Amino acid sequence: MVLSTVAKGVREQNWLAVTIEFFIVAVGVFLGVQLGNWNEDRAEAERERVLIDKLKQDFAFIEETLLEQRERSENYLELVTELRAFLEDETPLSERDISSHIDAMISASRPARPSPTYVEMQASGALSRLDNQELRAALVAYHLDTEVANRGLDWALEAFDPSRITLRYLIPLDGDYEGFREAVGEVNYMIVAHGLQVRYANASLDLAREVLEEIEESRR
DSSP states (O other): HHHHHHHHHHTOOOOOHHEEEHHHHHHHHHHHHHHHOOOOOOHHHHHHHHHHHHHHHHHHHHHHHHHHHHHHHHHHHHHHHHHHHHHHHHOGGSSSSOOOHHHHHHOOOOOOOOOOOHHHHHHHHHGGGOOOHHHHHHHHHHHHHHHHHHHHHHHTTOOTTTTIIIIIIIIGGGTTTGGGGGGHHHHHHHHHHHHHHHHHHHHHHHHHHHHHEEEEHHHH
């Protein structure tokens, strides 16, 4: 229809009609492209909203988990520090209840965990498309810290298997804890390890809360 009108206008040298027809075509193409872009922008905004909602769920759980892990690590640290004091005084260990202290010697908790949604976004390229650059930076900072924290704990425990404490000092002694006084070096080692876990948990908590703040900013 448009082509026949243009052809007729050219034959009749009706340049005004030709110009009007070309203008109508150009406007139609422009509006079609704009509508397509608008629909794509809306779809992208909806995808981002869904991802941000999932990130909020992830980091609310991460914050809760880190608080529990920090409390557990602080308790372990308190127990092994107290155990060292027991080993350094004259009171027979058989007169003390040190079962929870022994548990603290053979326990460790990971201070941080990654966000599954962040891993998904990183793999799909959605991370680089986040509008909130501060949120993107906070996510990257948290996950770099997670990697450092886990490597640090691996390093702290690399040459030390806490489970050998029971095998070396307790099981052969048949409940005679006095032999455990020889384990003061291992106790000092676990004081350092649990102290690291507390510091890593605090750092991860601060960064996780920064992510949550940026998520709330993005949702406004």
